[in-house]
Amino acid sequence: MAILITGATGCLGGGITRQLLAAGVRVIGQGRDLRAGAEMVQQGAEFLPLDLCDPVPLEPVLAGTETVFHCAALSSAWGRARDFQALNVDATRRLLDAARDGGVKRFIFASSPSIYANGSDRLDLTEDAPLPAHFATHYARTKAESEALALSYDQPGAMRVVALRPRSIYGRGDRALMPRLLTAMRRGTLPLISGGAALIDVTHVSDAARAMVLAAAHAQKVGGRVFNITSGESWRFAQLADAAADLFGLTPRRRHLPYGVAMTIATGFEALHHLFRPDIEPVLTRQAVVSLGRSLTLDISAARADLGYRPQVTLSEGIRDYAA
Template sequence: MRALVTGASGCLGRALVEELCRQGHDVVTTARARVDLPAFIAADLVTDDLRPLVAGIDRVFHCAALSSAWASRPEFQAVNIRATKRLVEASEAAGVGRFVFASSPSIYADGTDRLNLAENAALPTRCMSLYAQSKREAERIVLNHEGAMQCTAIRPRAIYGRHDRALLPRLIDAMRRGKVPMIAGGRALIDVTHRRDAARAMILAADGPGGHVWNITSGEAFTFRELVGIAGRRSGIAFRTIPIPYHVAKALAVLSETLARVGGGKEPRLTRQAVASLGRSLTLDISAARRDLGYRPSVSFEQGVAECFE
């Protein structure tokens, strides 16, 4: 199999490249900035000619995205929606057999506690962030594609591990500053996914029935307080926790975002998306992935978090 991995410089992308190479597949990689990866082709999926990327490719694994709580609507639309549509169309025209999209469970979030959600769970009328809205639209483009190419997607929850630039780095930064906020007492339940489990799920999804999407997690949920405790023990960093009521954290996030926009647009430390992610429970049912794909999580958080401190 000859596979293309977009967003190959990211946490999931690198893990996917490693796993595909380990399985003996021929891999082409791409990202906007040049990196040292197999058969690398620098490309901007929004503006560049995509035909050289997909020529001779059997399967496309689309991991590239603007994964941020802080960017403009046009930026999210370009990178997450338009680029996905262009890549799907170019892949179909090139005769690619399978297209697998890395979606996001942020599309489930509605500001309330939501537990053990299956893939057919009701989605909010309005997404809680521009990021979630853009991923929801991009997923729809992929799964509703009509053509010879079979398209599938996964919704991996809170990917972490080596090369993670979002989840644990932000937590570690807070720990090193000496204070970790505990929104709503840190009681919100969160399930996470190690990068290698997410990568294996992408590969399994390439053989799943077209038009389907699967939730992916480690299969275990923790309170935010428990996650912080495990990371703290692994890191040896001394810190204390600061309890913040949910309504106070939300008000602070609104103020922080307003000041950030007035001050030039730099991402504030606290955003409404972060407050919802850390202060409200969101856990996923992965029984469909177990049944349809034979997916089995292999890396516990206790095991996987160790590599973040190497």
């Protein structure tokens, strides 16, 4: 039986693909990046060049599939509400319907801890921590909606659904955390919101992928639940930046920005871009200010206890691996 991975050309989907191929599993990867898809085929996977927003029947795609890892999403701090709704919610609903009707046994959904962010410091959050009444971005709002939607399809004896919230994935295939940090430092200036004192958890892509695979293995037992995932250690943003700068030989000038000032600047940038450059992400967004200026750390004891999850890559090791 085959395993389908949506968003297989992305960071997390690519990590799952590599782990399953190494275990000798037949993998079908869905994605829109043809170049990355060709590389997947060379590694031994099958590639499906499909846009999940296209109105094509998904039942044939799922024929003979027992497990779906749904990693495809519009993940951005900027964009139109209708685009986030189309891919993160509407496409997820279509995939869930096709999976349920096609006899899929396990549906593992990649959610996001961004749904926890409320503009304040939040530490050691468990999965039942209250979510904000109003989400900071379209991405967070639609991920919360799609997570709830996915879990509503869980049915004992039929299709089990498990959701994971991996925090700040980095490593091979990362197009967000490390590339943005390195770009800022290579320009010569590193903005430190709130002095870079905010605590953040990060997750190496191999740990995040391993957690997804473990969720599938334990789906019959933990179906209907959600799990936080990190690499098990928290760092100050300034510490993370210093570690990356040392490995890449960079010496950026630090620019300290108070949280309130950064949020005012980001709000102004967003207003201007909405009016004059709606398709271009501002250099500073409110999501970035919240993400880098407010602490957010997660409790992963449930994943340890019920999935057997054990982080294996420390941040120092992960950054060295990324640098290589």
